[in-house]
Amino acid sequence: MKKTAVLLMIIAVLSKVSGFLRDITLSFFYGATSTSDAYIISITITSVLFSLIISGISTAYIPMFKQIEHDKGHRSASLFTNNLINIVLIVTTGIILLGLLFSNLLVKLFALGFDGETLKTAVLFTRIGLVGIYFTSLTQLFISYLQLNGKFTIPALIGFPFNIIIIISIFISSQTNIIILAIGSVLAAFFQMLFLFPTLWKTNYRYIPIVQFTDKNIKKMAIIVFPIMIGISIDQINLMVDKTLASTLVEGGISALTYASRLNDFVQGIFVLSFVTVMFPLISNMAAKKNDEDFKTSISDVISSVILIVVPASVGIMILADPIIRLLFGHGHFDERAIDMTSHALFFYSIGMIGYGFREILNRTFYSLQDTKTPMYNASISVVLNIVLNFVLSSYMGISGLALATSISALFCSTLLVISLRKKIGAFGLKGNFITFVKVTFASTVMGSIVYVLYVYIIPEWNALLKMTVVICAGSVVYFILVNFLKVKETKLILSYFKKKIHL
Numbered sequence: 001m002k003k004t005a006v007l008l009m010i011i012a013v014l015s016k017v018s019g020f021l022r023d024i025t026l027s028f029f030y031g032a033t034s035t036s037d038a039y040i041i042s043i044t045i046t047s048v049l050f051s052l053i054i055s056g057i058s059t060a061y062i063p064m065f066k067q068i069e070h071d072k073g074h075r076s077a078s079l080f081t082n083n084l085i086n087i088v089l090i091v092t093t094g095i096i097l098l099g100l101l102f103s104n105l106l107v108k109l110f111a112l113g114f115d116g117e118t119l120k121t122a123v124l125f126t127r128i129g130l131v132g133i134y135f136t137s138l139t140q141l142f143i144s145y146l147q148l149n150g151k152f153t154i155p156a157l158i159g160f161p162f163n164i165i166i167i168i169s170i171f172i173s174s175q176t177n178i179i180i181l182a183i184g185s186v187l188a189a190f191f192q193m194l195f196l197f198p199t200l201w202k203t204n205y206r207y208i209p210i211v212q213f214t215d216k217n218i219k220k221m222a223i224i225v226f227p228i229m230i231g232i233s234i235d236q237i238n239l240m241v242d243k244t245l246a247s248t249l250v251e252g253g254i255s256a257l258t259y260a261s262r263l264n265d266f267v268q269g270i271f272v273l274s275f276v277t278v279m280f281p282l283i284s285n286m287a288a289k290k291n292d293e294d295f296k297t298s299i300s301d302v303i304s305s306v307i308l309i310v311v312p313a314s315v316g317i318m319i320l321a322d323p324i325i326r327l328l329f330g331h332g333h334f335d336e337r338a339i340d341m342t343s344h345a346l347f348f349y350s351i352g353m354i355g356y357g358f359r360e361i362l363n364r365t366f367y368s369l370q371d372t373k374t375p376m377y378n379a380s381i382s383v384v385l386n387i388v389l390n391f392v393l394s395s396y397m398g399i400s401g402l403a404l405a406t407s408i409s410a411l412f413c414s415t416l417l418v419i420s421l422r423k424k425i426g427a428f429g430l431k432g433n434f435i436t437f438v439k440v441t442f443a444s445t446v447m448g449s450i451v452y453v454l455y456v457y458i459i460p461e462w463n464a465l466l467k468m469t470v471v472i473c474a475g476s477v478v479y480f481i482l483v484n485f486l487k488v489k490e491t492k493l494i495l496s497y498f499k500k501k502i503h504l
Contacts (some may be wrong), residue, residue: 044184142200243388300432312447319455439483
């Protein structure tokens with residue numbers, strides 16, 4: 001599992017770099033303005049509708065597939081897959097039609113501060129973007145199917161065609177008509193889906209036009225999915241409140257918050273999701289076979305591995321938030337005001353980075369046990385806490401308060417999930433995880449202090465890119481030496497993997 005996860009990290013880094021180029025291109029041509037706000041809100045709305053349709057379904061699909069395959073064989077699991085795909089297409093059609101009818105209301109819900117041309121632009125973008133939900137829904141189901149068949153590499157690569165097409169559409173729209181922004185998003189989703197077809201064919205997947213709403217496995221899945229969808233809808237309400245408040249605080253606030261959030265997601269996408277992607281099908285299989293000891297060991301290993309990487313990343317980003325934003329986005333129409341808003345938001349998002357990571361791992365762990373209620377209850381607590389903190393902190397801190405509220409709620413609710421899992425399955429290595437956390441936190445603090453001194457006092461006049469490269473490399477070396485000195489076991493596992501690859 002660790003070997004595949006490391007490979008996925010490498011692919012994720014490259015994919016996220018292309019994602020950064022996409023965001024940098026948008027910030028260069030449109031900055032943090034009403035146009036970028038309208039575009040981001042339209043993307044947010046379609047993402048929310050997509051999440052409501054498919055995120056819960058695809059999450060429940062993997063353990064359901066494993067259970068059906070274990071009980072009745074691969075053919076029955078494949079028939080279930082095709083039935084599910086066709087039902088999703090029918091449901092998606094209904095959601096899109098409703099979205100088209102009420103697109104004006106949707107935009108106002110997500111961006112209360114929009115009016116005039118900004119509102120009209122956001123509504124137009126949203127109506128065009130709704131079509132892309134067809135493609136993103138199918139893509140997510142196909143990805144889950146490929147992962148079940150041990151195909152992780154190609155699904156990890158789908159960010160490349162998506163980001164390339166978005167970048168091209170941003171450039172063309174800046175020279176012609178902004179409507180190309182929305183059309184580009186739909187085309188990107190379409191080509192992302194097509195990218196998976198050759199690998200799907202190799203797994204012997206064949207489409208069957210079957211629709212059986214009364215199938216007992218579909219009924220069972222609906223029961224499992226419902227709490228997941230409630231949890232997701234609660235999270236989307238949280239997102240809606242964030243965006244709405246940002247739209248009322250300052251022009252460009254949505255863009256600044258989004259750029260900072262994307263950078264925070266960069267670490268999650270590379271490290272946390274790489275492990276979770278590989279872990280989920282495996283632990284679902286262990287849960288189906290009642291393999292309790294390996295199940296617990298796998299969870300503990302993933303948690304420690306995430307601590308090893310996410311904690312120093314969080315410290316480094318907090319220290320270098322301003323220069324990171326300045327280096328990546330401080331060009332073109334992205335002015336000093338936008339840099340200031342975004343870097344402050346990034347700092348406060350980074351505080352909760354380990355909380356986001358734990359929550360992702362633990363939610364999937366509960367889903368593999370076909371327990372969808374615990375994550376739902378947790379999401380409910382999280383959103384209530386976050387919304388209350390949003391209103392309180394944003395009144396004092398503006399955009400930064402929204403980011404800090406998100407971090408606090410993530411840390412609090414990931415702690416609740418740990419407690420709940422401990423009660424459900426018994427001991428699963430928390431003592432070892434805590435020891436790793438203490439060691440890693442100490443090493444990260446020392447690393448952060450050295451990075452700060454080096455950046456601010458020793459090489460302050462160097463070229464920005466060169467200076468950033470030097471401090472990141474120096475910080476990485478210091479951290480690596482310290483965690484080895486402190487005998488953090490996960491370091492040896494990762495080193496062993498790379499040594500084997502070099503010898504190969």
